[in-house]
Amino acid sequence: MFDSAKVEHKLDKAAFKALEPSLREDLLNVQFQLIDQKKRSLVVLIHGPDGAGKGAVLNRLYGWLDVRKLQTLTYERPCREDDGHPPMWKYWRGLPPSGEIGMMLGSWYHKPLCDRVLGRLGRGAFVAALEDVRRLEAMLHAEGVCVLKLWLYLDAAEARRRLKALSEGPYRRPVVREWEELDTAKERERLARAAEDVARITSTDFAPWHVVPASDADYRDAMIGSVLLEKLRAMTANGANGGVHQPPSPTQVPKTLPAFSILSTLDLTRKLEKPDYEAQLAHEQSRITRATTSPAFAGRGLVVAFEGSDAAGKSSTIMRLREALDPRHFRVYPISAPSDEERARPYLWRFWRHVPPQGRIAIFDRSWYGRVLVERVEDLVTPDQWGRAYGEINDFEAQLDRSGIVVVKFWLAISEDEQMRRFAARETIPYKRFKLTPEDWRNREKWPLYEAAVTEMVDRTSTDLAPWTLVEAEDKRFARVKVLRTIADRLDAALAAD
Amino acid sequence: MFDSAKVEHKLDKAAFKALEPSLREDLLNVQFQLIDQKKRSLVVLIHGPDGAGKGAVLNRLYGWLDVRKLQTLTYERPCREDDGHPPMWKYWRGLPPSGEIGMMLGSWYHKPLCDRVLGRLGRGAFVAALEDVRRLEAMLHAEGVCVLKLWLYLDAAEARRRLKALSEGPYRRPVVREWEELDTAKERERLARAAEDVARITSTDFAPWHVVPASDADYRDAMIGSVLLEKLRAMTANGANGGVHQPPSPTQVPKTLPAFSILSTLDLTRKLEKPDYEAQLAHEQSRITRATTSPAFAGRGLVVAFEGSDAAGKSSTIMRLREALDPRHFRVYPISAPSDEERARPYLWRFWRHVPPQGRIAIFDRSWYGRVLVERVEDLVTPDQWGRAYGEINDFEAQLDRSGIVVVKFWLAISEDEQMRRFAARETIPYKRFKLTPEDWRNREKWPLYEAAVTEMVDRTSTDLAPWTLVEAEDKRFARVKVLRTIADRLDAALAAD
Numbered sequence: 001m002f003d004s005a006k007v008e009h010k011l012d013k014a015a016f017k018a019l020e021p022s023l024r025e026d027l028l029n030v031q032f033q034l035i036d037q038k039k040r041s042l043v044v045l046i047h048g049p050d051g052a053g054k055g056a057v058l059n060r061l062y063g064w065l066d067v068r069k070l071q072t073l074t075y076e077r078p079c080r081e082d083d084g085h086p087p088m089w090k091y092w093r094g095l096p097p098s099g100e101i102g103m104m105l106g107s108w109y110h111k112p113l114c115d116r117v118l119g120r121l122g123r124g125a126f127v128a129a130l131e132d133v134r135r136l137e138a139m140l141h142a143e144g145v146c147v148l149k150l151w152l153y154l155d156a157a158e159a160r161r162r163l164k165a166l167s168e169g170p171y172r173r174p175v176v177r178e179w180e181e182l183d184t185a186k187e188r189e190r191l192a193r194a195a196e197d198v199a200r201i202t203s204t205d206f207a208p209w210h211v212v213p214a215s216d217a218d219y220r221d222a223m224i225g226s227v228l229l230e231k232l233r234a235m236t237a238n239g240a241n242g243g244v245h246q247p248p249s250p251t252q253v254p255k256t257l258p259a260f261s262i263l264s265t266l267d268l269t270r271k272l273e274k275p276d277y278e279a280q281l282a283h284e285q286s287r288i289t290r291a292t293t294s295p296a297f298a299g300r301g302l303v304v305a306f307e308g309s310d311a312a313g314k315s316s317t318i319m320r321l322r323e324a325l326d327p328r329h330f331r332v333y334p335i336s337a338p339s340d341e342e343r344a345r346p347y348l349w350r351f352w353r354h355v356p357p358q359g360r361i362a363i364f365d366r367s368w369y370g371r372v373l374v375e376r377v378e379d380l381v382t383p384d385q386w387g388r389a390y391g392e393i394n395d396f397e398a399q400l401d402r403s404g405i406v407v408v409k410f411w412l413a414i415s416e417d418e419q420m421r422r423f424a425a426r427e428t429i430p431y432k433r434f435k436l437t438p439e440d441w442r443n444r445e446k447w448p449l450y451e452a453a454v455t456e457m458v459d460r461t462s463t464d465l466a467p468w469t470l471v472e473a474e475d476k477r478f479a480r481v482k483v484l485r486t487i488a489d490r491l492d493a494a495l496a497a498d
Numbered sequence: 499m500f501d502s503a504k505v506e507h508k509l510d511k512a513a514f515k516a517l518e519p520s521l522r523e524d525l526l527n528v529q530f531q532l533i534d535q536k537k538r539s540l541v542v543l544i545h546g547p548d549g550a551g552k553g554a555v556l557n558r559l560y561g562w563l564d565v566r567k568l569q570t571l572t573y574e575r576p577c578r579e580d581d582g583h584p585p586m587w588k589y590w591r592g593l594p595p596s597g598e599i600g601m602m603l604g605s606w607y608h609k610p611l612c613d614r615v616l617g618r619l620g621r622g623a624f625v626a627a628l629e630d631v632r633r634l635e636a637m638l639h640a641e642g643v644c645v646l647k648l649w650l651y652l653d654a655a656e657a658r659r660r661l662k663a664l665s666e667g668p669y670r671r672p673v674v675r676e677w678e679e680l681d682t683a684k685e686r687e688r689l690a691r692a693a694e695d696v697a698r699i700t701s702t703d704f705a706p707w708h709v710v711p712a713s714d715a716d717y718r719d720a721m722i723g724s725v726l727l728e729k730l731r732a733m734t735a736n737g738a739n740g741g742v743h744q745p746p747s748p749t750q751v752p753k754t755l756p757a758f759s760i761l762s763t764l765d766l767t768r769k770l771e772k773p774d775y776e777a778q779l780a781h782e783q784s785r786i787t788r789a790t791t792s793p794a795f796a797g798r799g800l801v802v803a804f805e806g807s808d809a810a811g812k813s814s815t816i817m818r819l820r821e822a823l824d825p826r827h828f829r830v831y832p833i834s835a836p837s838d839e840e841r842a843r844p845y846l847w848r849f850w851r852h853v854p855p856q857g858r859i860a861i862f863d864r865s866w867y868g869r870v871l872v873e874r875v876e877d878l879v880t881p882d883q884w885g886r887a888y889g890e891i892n893d894f895e896a897q898l899d900r901s902g903i904v905v906v907k908f909w910l911a912i913s914e915d916e917q918m919r920r921f922a923a924r925e926t927i928p929y930k931r932f933k934l935t936p937e938d939w940r941n942r943e944k945w946p947l948y949e950a951a952v953t954e955m956v957d958r959t960s961t962d963l964a965p966w967t968l969v970e971a972e973d974k975r976f977a978r979v980k981v982l983r984t985i986a987d988r989l990d991a992a993l994a995a996d
Contacts, residue, residue, distance in 0.1 A: 038842070084855030086901035092850035097842030124622025131629050131699070132893065139890050142883075143844035201629070344536070344595030346641035352590035357582030385640075392637050395630065403584035 001199050002211040003468075004251065004262055004459050005153040009213040009223075011257070016218040019256050023225045024064050030232040031101070035069050038099040040144045040235050043073075044228065045107040048152030051162030052214040057152070058103055060221045061228075069100045076106030087111065088136070098144055108133050109198065116194045117187050126194065130201040137207045147207040148231045150224060151195075152214035156188070196464055200394055205387065208250035211459075219257070226254030249387060251459040252452070261451040262458050263413050263470065271475035281477075284484035285324035291491035292325060296498050298359040301405035302330075304487060305367035308412030309450070310440045311422040312473045313480075314365055317412070320480045321363065321487065330361035335370060347371055347389075348396055355400065368393055369409075372457050377449045390460040397466040406494045407466035408487050411454060412473040416447055499697050500709040501966075502749065502760055502957050503651040507711040507721075509755070514716040517754050521723045522562050528730040529599070533567050536597040538642045538733050541571075542726065543605040546650030549660030550712040555650070556601055558719045559726075567598045574604030585609065586634070596642055606631050607696065614692045615685050624692065628699040635705045645705040646729045648722060650712035654686070694962050698892055703885065706748035709957075717755070724752030747885060749957040750950070759949040760956050761911050761968065769973035779975075782982035783822035789989035790823060794996050796857040799903035800828075802985065803865035806910030807948070808938045809920040810971045811978075812863055815910070818978050819861065819985065828859035833868060845869055845887075846894055853898065866891055867907075870955050875947045888958040895964040904992045905964035906985050909952060910971040914945055 034040065044061075046054050058072060073094040075082075082090040088108065096102035112129040115121035121129070137147050154162070203209050210227050214220045253260050272280070291297060304321070306314045318332060333354050342350040348368060356362040371393070376386040397407050414422075426436040443450070462468040469486045473479035532538065542559075544552050556570060571592040573580075580588040586606065594600035610627040613619035619627070635645050652660070701707050708725050712718045751758050770778070789795060802819070804812045816830060831852050840848040846866060854860040869891070874884040895905050912920075924934040941948070960966040967984045971977035 041842075084857075085853060086897050086903070088897055089850060089853055092847055095843050095847060097839065099842075122620075122622055124620055124624075124626050126622075127629065128622050128625040131625065132897075135889070135893055139846075139886070139893075140844060142886060145844060341595065344539075344597070345593050346638060346643060348637075349590055349593060352587060355583060355587055359582075388637070388640060391633070395633055395637075399584050399586055399630075405584070 001196060001462055002151075002153070002209075002251065002459050003462055004253075004260055004455055005211040005213045006155065007213070007260070007262070007265055008215055009219045009260065010216040011219040011222055013218065015258075016222055019222060023222070023229065023256065026229055027064050027225060027232070028066060030229060030236055031065055031069070033236040034101075034232060035066070035099045037236060040146055041096040041098045042101045042146045042148060042231065042235065043096065043107075043140070044101065044103045044148045044150065045109070046103060046105055046150050046152070047107070047109060048150075048212075048214060049154050049156075049159040049163075051159050051166060052152035052154040053217060053220060054105055054152065056217060057150075057221060057224055058105075061103060061224075064225065065101065071096060071100065071102050073102045073104040074106060075104070076110065095140075095145060108136065109202075113191075113194055113198070117191045119187075119190070123193075123197075127197060127201065130197060134202050134204060137202070137204065141206045146231065146235050148228060149202075149207055149209045150227070151209055151211045152220065153211050154214050158215060193464060200391065200398075200463075203250065203391065205384075210250045222257060223254060226256045230254065249383075249456055251456045259448075259452070260455065262455040263411075263451055266413055266470055266472050268413070268415055268418075268472050268474040270472045270478050272477040272481055274477070277477035277481060280481045281320060281484065284481060284488050285320070287488035288321070288324040288484060288491065289326075291488065291495060292329065292361065294495060296495045297491075299404055299498070300494060301356050301358055301400075301403075302361040302487075302491065303356065303364070303400055303405055303407050304361075305364045305369065305407075305409045306412065307366060307369050307373065307410065308471075308473065309414055309419055310443055311419050311426070311435075312412035312414045313476050314412055316476065317410075317480050317483050318363055318365060320484060324484070325361060329359065330363060331356075332363045332365060335364060335366040348392065351396070356405070358404065367409075368396065369457060369461075372461075373450065373453050376453050377446050390457075393461055394463055397461075397463065401465040406490050408490050409461075409466060409468050410471050410483055410486070411458070411468060412471045412479060412483075414473050416444070418474050419444065499694060499960055500649075500651065500707075500749065500957050501960055502751075502758060502953055503709040503711045504653065505711070505758070505760070505763055506713055507717045507758065508714045509717040509720055511716065513756075514720055517720060521720070521727065521754065525562050525723060525727055525730070526564060528727060528734055529563055529567070531734040532599075532730060533564070533597045535734060538644055539594040539596045540599045540644045540646060540729065540733065541594065541605075541638070542599065542601045542646045542648065543607070544601060544603055544648050544650070545605070545607060546648075546710075546712060547652050547654075547657040547661075549657050549664060550650035550652040551715060551718060552603055552650065554715060555648075555719060555722055556603075559601060559722075562723065563599065569594060569598065569600050571600045571602040572604060573602070574608065593638075593643060606634065607700075611689075611692055611696070615689045617685075617688070621691075621695075625695060625699065628695060632700050632702060635700065635702065639704045644729065644733050646726065647700075647705055647707045648725070649707055649709045650718065651709050652712045656713060691962055698889065698896075698961075701748065701889065703882075708748045720755060721752060724754045728752065747881075747954060749954045757946075757950070758953065760953040761909075761949055764911055764968055764970050766911070766913055766916075766970050766972040768970045768976050770975040770979055772975070775975035775979060778979045779818060779982065782979060782986050783818070785986035786819070786822040786982060786989065789986065789993060790827065790859065792993060794993045795989075797902055797996070798992060799854050799856055799898075799901075800859040800985075800989065801854065801862070801898055801903055801905050802860075803862045803867065803905075803907045804910065805864060805867050805871065805908065806969075806971065807912055807917055808941055809917050809924070809933075810910035810912045811974045812910055813933075814974065815908075815978050815981050816861055816863060818982060822982070823859060827857065828861060829854075830861045830863060833862060833864040846890065849894070854903070856902065865907075866894065867955060867959075870959075871948065871951050874951050875944050888955075891959055892961055895959075895961065899963040904988050906988050907959075907964060907966050908969050908981055908984070909956070909966060910969045910977055910981075912971050914942070916972050917942065 034042070046057060048054060062070065073091075075090055091108055094102060094104075112121065112126055112133070116123075116126040140147060199209055212220055212223050212227075292302065306318060308314055322330070322332070331354070338347075338350055351364070351368045354362050354364075371381065371389040372386050375381045400407050423436060423440065426432040458468045458470070469482070471479050471482050532540070544555060546552060560568065571589075573588055589606055592600060592602075610619065610624055610631070614621075614624040638645060697707055710718055710721050710725075790800065804816060806812055820828070820830070829852070833848075836845075836848055849862070849866045852860050852862075869879065869887040870884050873879045898905050921934060921938065924930040956966045956968070967980070969977050969980050
């Protein structure tokens with residue numbers, strides 16, 4: 001999840017200088033509104049590894065906001081007085097009154113996360129603790145205390161490097177380590193899983209997590225300033241306590257910052273020559289045949305979802321997959337407009353009905369992701385509907401995973417130019433003409449909207465259990481082999497774990 | 499919780515015959531609206547021990563509703579086809595289309611509850627499973643599938659008797675046992691705890707649990723019919739999908755049925771003669787002194803909340819409690835209107851700030867329950883605010899319990915006549931006059947509203963961890979001893995468990 005934040009984001013000095021003055025002005029204006037209304041308060045939770053700049057962010061916000069109505073709440077180190085009280089007591093004590101902003105380090109996520117990562121808390125107890133947190137935040141929100149949750153992202157190597165520099169540099173100030181002893185691979189794996197539980201359970205519509213790329217300080221601060229601005233605007237837009245507000249999706253890049261597409265990270269020039277292709281395709285197909293006909297697979301199942309631009313090669317890739325499968329054991333479901341029966345029920349119903357029993361395979365040519373792709377882009381559903389779909393889909397896939405089904409998801413990516421070439425070819429080849437509709441041409445105009453939708457989809461639904469695989473599909477041969485190899489790898493890993 | 503349902507509720511034949519025709523007419527009318535609108539569907543979950551009449555309820559509803567848009571969904575016994583699929587698959591398959599009603603036996607609560615009670619599922623995993631259910635129901639609701647959850651309550655002895663009669667009677671039809679092997683005390687205790695987790699976690703505003711007293715078939719069916727009617731009315735009141743609707747609180751008795759007050763179950767004639775009183779008071783005080791000065795108490799804490807009618811004797815009871823305590827270790831907090839500082843924060847803040855550290859004692863003369871008592875009755879808060887307060891309060895007390903604090907709660911009950919006598923006495927005794935305000939006289943007019951509020955409060959916040967003790971306070975001596983004995987018992991039990 002949050003894959004975008006893991007890509008390096010930078011803002012050069014000039015760009016930052018250009019946007020800072022208006023950002024500061026807007027922030028101050030909306031803060032004054034908050035103070036005047038005196039209806040709500042805001043708690044900003046700042047998390048992330050040491051070295052990501054939590055202190056620097058605080059300093060910047062102190063520079064940008066009216067400091068008389070701003071306070072820092074730090075709970076990273078236990079304090080004697082707090083210790084005799086229930087764990088939540090200290091947080092309650094520090095709650096800012098309405099009109100004010102509190103910036104919190106070491107929030108109520110701190111202890112459950114540490115305990116989970118260090119193995120002092122089992123998974124069930126951790127999930128239960130997160131649910132307590134979710135209820136707490138719901139109550140605070142309903143009572144007028146809004147919560148903005150920031151996770152500063154730094155990759156592990158960079159974080160280590162910075163931490164070392166900090167503790168050895170000339171100032172050598174004491175460094176608060178949020179993840180002390182986090183050394184073993186097991187702990188790092190637990191952190192990754194725990195972070196997904198956190199995102200899944202506590203990313204509510206009123207208090208979603210914002211993951212902020214933190215390697216570049218200017219980008220980091222500009223993003224935080226923009227997100228904070230949106231939050232304050234939503235909070236002050238309707239003075240009434242308990243009113244509804246809809247800030248933009250947490251994984252959307254604020255408008256003040258350069259747009260970002262996760263697809264831009266792909267190298268579309270990757271290709272495979274024919275002899276290599278044939279050998280590798282045959283190899284991967286045989287791996288898939290072996291895995292799906294093994295006795296262990298009888299207690300498993302496989303669901304493959306194909307998404308991608310029009311003409312990206314979904315059908316022809318599915319054909320290569322089919323060749324590796326026993327026709328008695330799989331079905332392909334092409335997904336287009338829902339039937340009447342399907343329309344009369346929740347949108348996931350049409351996919352649940354095709355969930356395979358043990359030992360079987362379902363291949364979806366387009367899938368439940370239509371909700372957050374075409375239906376979102378074409379305004380067929382409200383922002384509320386596609387906004388909550390991410391969590392609903394994660395729950396759906398988690399249930400499949402839990403009953404032994406391997407879930408594999410592909411986005412087949414081609415360039416706009418390549419799509420144009422393929423459309424043109426389809427028009428001239430008679431037996432391919434049925435594949436091209438006026439709608440396909442219309443979709444091309446919405447390319448940037450689709451890119452934004454795909455980026456957010458990957459950020460919010462690429463989970464540990466069911467990760468997205470982005471496929472460079474400019475070269476069909478390369479794409480097919482990558483798809484089949486991914487499926488074979490996932491199957492082997494699952495069966496090896498049994 | 500749901501203490502009201504545990505008291506026997508009856509409806510005589512004549513009363514049932516009197517209300518049945520209009521209930522049937524109203525039900526049919528609103529069902530036709532549901533069918534016409536075709537916007538939403540309803541799933542009615544029916545749970546409870548065998549013998550409580552789940553089948554009879556279904557039959558009655560088949561008699562009352564238009565059966566063409568009604569279906570029964572039974573999942574109590576595993577079916578072969580379902581088994582190969584993920585556990586939720588069968589429920590999805592059965593979802594009624596919009597406009598229709600499905601009545602479900604053996605719903606998605608069935609397996610987690612059985613597994614928990616039989617010890618196959620740990621507490622953390624159980625809570626996590628309930629959270630999955632909560633998210634499922636939230637999604638269904640948002641997608642237009644409303645959920646009505648009924649729990650038929652029968653006390654254990656009665657349930658056993660009926661089950662025996664069923665399996666031995668002349669018809670001897672096969673009986674589906676929902677709680678097979680539920681024999682040991684440990685399992686029964688786990689069921690009680692599990693039921694509270696279910697109520698706490700899955701009683702959402704859009705799909706709360708309704709606990710239906712089931713010993714009298716007519717009362718049971720009349721209540722179910724009324725609750726179903728309210729639900730259907732709320733669902734059809736606003737056709738738009740995702741609209742907001744506010745049916746009455748789940749623990750309020752429907753207006754069609756006789757009002758019920760939990761206070762009516764008290765025997766206010768109970769009294770204690772002076773010599774007995776003095777001996778028993780001294781005994782309970784010494785038990786409390788011993789417990790609160792024991793070394794084990796240093797790792798514990800005590801919070802006592804006193805609520806009750808005006809002039810019920812809270813202050814004088816607190817005085818007797820104080821006498822047993824080391825003045826360095828306790829504080830009494832009289833709760834009246836909040837200060838400015840308190841008003842600027844969530845309502846629980848003013849109580850959190852007084853939560854005692856380990857080894858200390860806080861006594862609240864009126865408490866956080868003001869939210870669901872005076873603030874509710876006086877319309878100082880919206881139904882939404884006091885409606886969600888029950889869950890928030892349960893969470894608050896659960897946190898105190900988790901950090902070792904013993905939470906004891908009392909409602910001191912007197913009759914209206916006795917209150918009048920005490921008011922009159924206060925007016926004539928000069929040093930007691932300050933205790934009587936014009937507000938006290940006004941409150942008397944709202945006696946029935948307070949009774950309803952108290953009943954619902956007890957139903958929804960008398961938990962295993964922090965049960966309510968209703969105190970017959972017509973005789974002050976009896977009340978004081980009962981209060982002190984309850985505190986001493988709770989302390990001894992807690993310290994014995996350490």
